[in-house]
Amino acid sequence: MAYLDTAGLEWCRGLLLGHEFLTLMCLECHVATRPQLLPDPQLDPISALVFSITQDLPPEIPSPQHLKVAGVDLVTRTGLTDLAVLHVDSEADLLEEAIRLVTTWDPDMLVGYEVQRGSWGYLLERGLALGVEVVARLSRVPEGARASHHLEEEDEYGTEHTSQIHLAGRVVLNAWRLMRSEAALQSYTLQSVAFQILHTRIPAFSHTQLTAWWLADTTRGRTLGHLLLRCRLTLDLLHRLDLVPRTAELARLFGIQFYDVLSRGTQFRVESMMLRLARGRNMVAISPSVQQRAAMKAPEWIPLTLEPLSRFYTEPVVVLDFQSLYPSVMIAYNYCYSTCLGRIHLLHNPPPQPYSFGTAHLRLPPDPKQLLEMVDEMNVSPCGVAFLPSRVRRGVLPVMLEEILNTRLMVKASLKRCGERDASLRRVLHSRQLGLKLIANVTYGYTSANFSGRMPCSEIGDSVVSKGREILERSIQLVNSHPTWAAQVVYGDTDSLFVHLPGRSRSQAFVTGQEIAAAVTKMYPKPIKLKFEKVYLPCLLQTKKRYVGYMYETPDQQEPVFDAKGIETVRRDGCPAVAKVLERSLHLLFDRKDVSLVRQYVQRQLLKVMQGRVSLQDLTFAKEYRGARGYRPGACVPALQLARQWTRRDPRKEPRAGERVPYVIVYGAPGLPLIQLVRCPSTVLADASLRLNATYYITHAILPPLHRCLALLGVNVNAWYTELPRPSTLTASTSTLPGSSSGPSIARYFTPVACVGCGADTTAAPAGRGAAGGQGLCGGCKGSPQETVLRLGERFRTYERAVDHIRQVSCSLEMVCEACVGCRLQEVECISLDCPLTHRRTMAGRDLQAAHHLHSLLDDF
DNA sequence: TACGCGGCCTAA
DNA sequence: TCAGTTAGGCCGCGTA
Numbered sequence: 093m094a095y096l097d098t099a100g101l102e103w104c105r106g107l108l109l110g111h112e113f114l115t116l117m118c119l120e121c122h123v124a125t126r127p128q129l130l131p132d133p134q135l136d137p138i139s140a141l142v143f144s145i146t147q148d149l150p151p152e153i154p155s156p157q158h159l160k161v162a163g164v165d166l167v168t169r170t171g172l173t174d175l176a177v178l179h180v181d182s183e184a185d186l187l188e189e190a191i192r193l194v195t196t197w198d199p200d201m202l203v204g205y206e207v208q209r210g211s212w213g214y215l216l217e218r219g220l221a222l223g224v225e226v227v228a229r230l231s232r233v234p235e236g237a238r239a240s241h242h243l244e245e246e247d248e249y250g251t252e253h254t255s256q257i258h259l260a261g262r263v264v265l266n267a268w269r270l271m272r273s274e275a276a277l278q279s280y281t282l283q284s285v286a287f288q289i290l291h292t293r294i295p296a297f298s299h300t301q302l303t304a305w306w307l308a309d310t311t312r313g314r315t316l317g318h319l320l321l322r323c324r325l326t327l328d329l330l331h332r333l334d335l336v337p338r339t340a341e342l343a344r345l346f347g348i349q350f351y352d353v354l355s356r357g358t359q360f361r362v363e364s365m366m367l368r369l370a371r372g373r374n375m376v377a378i379s380p381s382v383q384q385r386a387a388m389k390a391p392e393w394i395p396l397t398l399e400p401l402s403r404f405y406t407e408p409v410v411v412l413d414f415q416s417l418y419p420s421v422m423i424a425y426n427y428c429y430s431t432c433l434g435r436i437h438l439l440h441n442p443p444p445q446p447y448s449f450g451t452a453h454l455r456l457p458p459d460p461k462q463l464l465e466m467v468d469e470m471n472v473s474p475c476g477v478a479f480l481p482s483r484v485r486r487g488v489l490p491v492m493l494e495e496i497l498n499t500r501l502m503v504k505a506s507l508k509r510c511g512e513r514d515a516s517l518r519r520v521l522h523s524r525q526l527g528l529k530l531i532a533n534v535t536y537g538y539t540s541a542n543f544s545g546r547m548p549c550s551e552i553g554d555s556v557v558s559k560g561r562e563i564l565e566r567s568i569q570l571v572n573s574h575p576t577w578a579a580q581v582v583y584g585d586t587d588s589l590f591v592h593l594p595g596r597s598r599s600q601a602f603v604t605g606q607e608i609a610a611a612v613t614k615m616y617p618k619p620i621k622l623k624f625e626k627v628y629l630p631c632l633l634q635t636k637k638r639y640v641g642y643m644y645e646t647p648d649q650q651e652p653v654f655d656a657k658g659i660e661t662v663r664r665d666g667c668p669a670v671a672k673v674l675e676r677s678l679h680l681l682f683d684r685k686d687v688s689l690v691r692q693y694v695q696r697q698l699l700k701v702m703q704g705r706v707s708l709q710d711l712t713f714a715k716e717y718r719g720a721r722g723y724r725p726g727a728c729v730p731a732l733q734l735a736r737q738w739t740r741r742d743p744r745k746e747p748r749a750g751e752r753v754p755y756v757i758v759y760g761a762p763g764l765p766l767i768q769l770v771r772c773p774s775t776v777l778a779d780a781s782l783r784l785n786a787t788y789y790i791t792h793a794i795l796p797p798l799h800r801c802l803a804l805l806g807v808n809v810n811a812w813y814t815e816l817p818r819p820s821t822l823t824a825s826t827s828t829l830p831g832s833s834s835g836p837s838i839a840r841y842f843t844p845v846a847c848v849g850c851g852a853d854t855t856a857a858p859a860g861r862g863a864a865g866g867q868g869l870c871g872g873c874k875g876s877p878q879e880t881v882l883r884l885g886e887r888f889r890t891y892e893r894a895v896d897h898i899r900q901v902s903c904s905l906e907m908v909c910e911a912c913v914g915c916r917l918q919e920v921e922c923i924s925l926d927c928p929l930t931h932r933r934t935m936a937g938r939d940l941q942a943a944h945h946l947h948s949l950l951d952d953f
Numbered sequence: 954t955a956c957g958c959g960g961c962c963t964a965a
Numbered sequence: 966t967c968a969g970t971t972a973g974g975c976c977g978c979g980t981a
Contacts, residue, residue: 276962358969395965397972413965533965537969544968553970585972586965637964637973658963658974665961665976715961728978729960766977792976800975 112148112337116265117199118326119143119190120319121214124306125299130744131210133217137183139306141190141215142316144323145197146331177316187219191229201263201336202230205282205326208256208748212264216257232261263351267326270354272750274333278664278714279752286325289332294321337516338523345527358534359546365496365531366538370488375430377547380451388451391540391550393475393557396564400583400590400633404804406685408601409582409628409641410591412609414563415621416529417587418536419493421559424617425471427552428487429539431480434551436472439464450549473555474562489539493532497619500528560587567612567622574611577604583633589622590633601627602647626655630682632801634659640801642682654679660797669710670793673697677798687805691812694798698813701794702786711784712754712773719749730755730770737772757785780889848887849873849880 122140123131180186194202204211219226257264268280277288283296297318305311330336343350346361347368353361367377380388414420421427433439433456434449446453457463471479482490503525510517538545540553568581571591583590591608593601605624612622629652631641638659642652654675660666661675673694680690700706717731720739731753738745747753756776760769769785776782790813799809847870873880 356967360967362969391971394971397965417965534969539969540971541969543970545970548969557971588965635974663962665963718960724959727959731960796975 111150112340114201114336115145115147115197115199116201116203116327116330116336117143117145117194117197118203118205118323119211119215120204120322121210122302122306122315122319123214123299124303128300129742130299131214132744133214133221138186138214138218140316140319141186142319142323143193144320144327145199146327183218184222184224187215187222187224187226190215191226194230198232199262201265202259203265203267203326203330205267205322206748207264207266209744212257227259230262231259265330265354267329269750270335271329274335276664277752278668278712279754282322282325285329290325290328292325294325334519334523337520341520341523342527345524346531358530359538359541359544361531362535362538363546366488366492366535369492370430373430373488375488378452380547384451385542385545385548387448388542388548389448389550391542391553391557393554393561395557395586396561396584397586397636398568398581398584400636400639401580401592402633402635402804404630404632405582405592405628405641406630408593408596408598409631409633410593410601410605410608411588411625411628412591412605412612412622413588413625415619415623416497416532417560417563417620418556419497419532420620421556421563422487422536423490423494423497424620425473425555425559426479426482426487426490427471427473427555427559428479428489429547429549429552430489431482431485431487432549432551433463433470433478433480436467436470436476436478439467439478450551451547474558475551475554477551477555479555489535493535494619496528496532500525500532503528563616563620564589566615570612570615571608574608577608579604579608583639585637588625590628590639598627598629598644599647601629602644628655630685632678632804634800634804640678652682654682659801665713665715666793666797667711667713667789669697669701669706669789670797672710673794674797674801678801681802681805687802687807690802694809695812695816698790698794698816701789702816704784704786708756708773708776708784711789712756714752714754717747717749717751717753720746722749728767730767733767733770734772757788758782759785759787777889780886783885847873849883 120142121131121138122142123136124139125131125136178189180189202212204213207213216226216230268282268285271277271280271285271289275285275289277284279285281296283294286292286294295318302315302318306315339353340350342353342361346353346364348356348360348364363377370377429450432449432454434447434454438447439456442456446455448454466481466484467478469481469483471481473479479487503521507518507521507525510521512518536553536556538547539549539556541548542550564584564587567589568584571577571579571581571589578594580592580594581589582592589608591605593604596604602624605627609622609624613620625645627644628641629644631639633639638657640654640656640659640661643655644652656662656675656678659674661671661678663671677690677694680693681687701711713730715729715731717735720732720735723729723732731747734753734755735747738747754773755770756773757766757769758771758776759782766788769788771782776784791810795809795813802809849869850873869880
């Protein structure tokens, strides 16, 4: 440690104090766009750059803060008083100033929410277009130009996983891509991520809007304010997710560089640890060629997944699983590259040596019979591969895994010890133990990688899987045959057991569950351990990898937790309405155990959909776009179709690979394939002739998942739909429907006097047909239904656009101008399906009511 | 109408 | 110039 100078000591001290000594700089560009087009660096100049900088320094370390003020005017003309603004004369000066700022602050990480087409990427491309050297001057080393580059090539992988921008000495973070691996969301726009993670709503302004504001002196500040908000939120997101410290911790743990944690795969991490250990034993890893890898014997074993006894269980089901089964197996049976003797039958009848093993060859001692002398001691896996006993040689992988698992236990212990005192230390320890768990679990994956694996070995992979299978099978047998448990294994997948305990109470289930865990653990060598996980009461086993139940993790837990695996409540390929209806239905079923309540609930929701009273958002699907070359030639999927449409209009509008593309389904001529009915949500808002396809949503999206659950109880969900009144008789019979007396129809509270079609007085006319609607029209309008439908449809669309607009603006109002004149906030029920929240909206309430009323009138025709 | 296939997403 | 694995369910479409 002779080279540890004072700066190094300072750094260590900083770590102890919870400081990372890092500077992050987030950038957004404002580019004045041509109408309806997105910025193009070849043509559109940057009009403004907005930065936000954070530093993680202890207070006694001086920061270059004072430098910011030098040469910068504090400008109030924009209306933003807390913003330091610097005017420059030309775009070239702007770039120079940006470079100066970067070199002054010397940030370690350059951040942008989207750094390929916006932010730093736009800056670099603009520099290229103007002939200003930017890339090299942003790097940290004099010869930076060589090590830094801004990729323009068509590399699907690079585009999808990295920022594509490399600057020597600095890390470039593409925030939205990081978010993609942080949380499973419907959409990864800054607006939705900020809402989901920071619970902050921000408006989405189009480039056209931002440009319009920028061009007028009085509104220019809005554009800057919005971009600054984006910068700050991006940094807030990283902070909230603890992303930089967590990544740094993983880098230390695996002994790899910070950026490699984000950009490289798990293989790299395993190798980094494994090679370190192997070197101490004077071993190196083989480097098989592509041909050798291709010639490797294919894996033959697959994990055991039982076909579940699928039904609704109203008595306890205990779930147990083996703790880190595969790593435990490798430790317990000494499975490793360095201990493998190949197939046992080859030891008995030695073929000409060396013989094929993994991607390479194995050379045994001249007389393999010697080895056979200790055949009783050997670990022979169920697939017939022999491994040395640890007495003879302890494998590298087992040693590594053992160290990892032990370290993890230590870390978890100190996590417990440190209590609530030190939040930052807790976070570090927590991410360390998570990282350890992760690396333990992918070590198996490393041995059985075949497509891209660097050192795959199907013999080891197969041994682990076959041993895992054997362990699970023997455990099942034990549980099923135990005399006093009276238990039945009803499902199991790879390393888990679902045990049905009929006639037992919840607390009895906990006791028996612990007994099972202990008894099974006793059957196997250390560290193989079956762990009691949870009791389900009740639960629904649908199919392999799909189940749901109320979960209790401790005997004294009073309120159960809804726990679903694989079903639509946890999937992102349906629309939110599907997940909400399904989850609420299951809650009702589990809580009240009364199918008729579920039926009432579901029918109310179906009516909402038919009446168009479900928000557009709840009916919006979103699927990942794979990039233009990511599909088969004939592929015909919504995401690709919409992406093509957008790209035709504006090449810069093509979604990034990995981005989620939203779409809805509208009505169309009968017989049309579904793909023809796909529309972008904003198109539907803008086009009065388009209506959401209620029939599709009900029969193809909402009901099938529900049916798969409730069919297990012998309920025919589809009948619930067919017995509902058709739209033509909807309003007349609404009041006879179960539960509708307390139904949420806003129209019932809305009694217009003037005809909503033409404005004539309707009070003189005879009363309408039902309580809910119909009386809003005069006789003349009722007489010409087509015309009225058309007129109302258009009005409806206008209201919906207004509501949408207000929704956007009201968000910004709440933040930007609390003092907005005459802005009377009104409590309105959220229109989302059963959302318990009420949202503050300005004016939106009235427009919403009008829109809903019109829509229910439309259903009359 | 059954079946295979591509696409998408999740469990482990 | 790098990319852990397989199983499995379900949707929509085209074809025999």
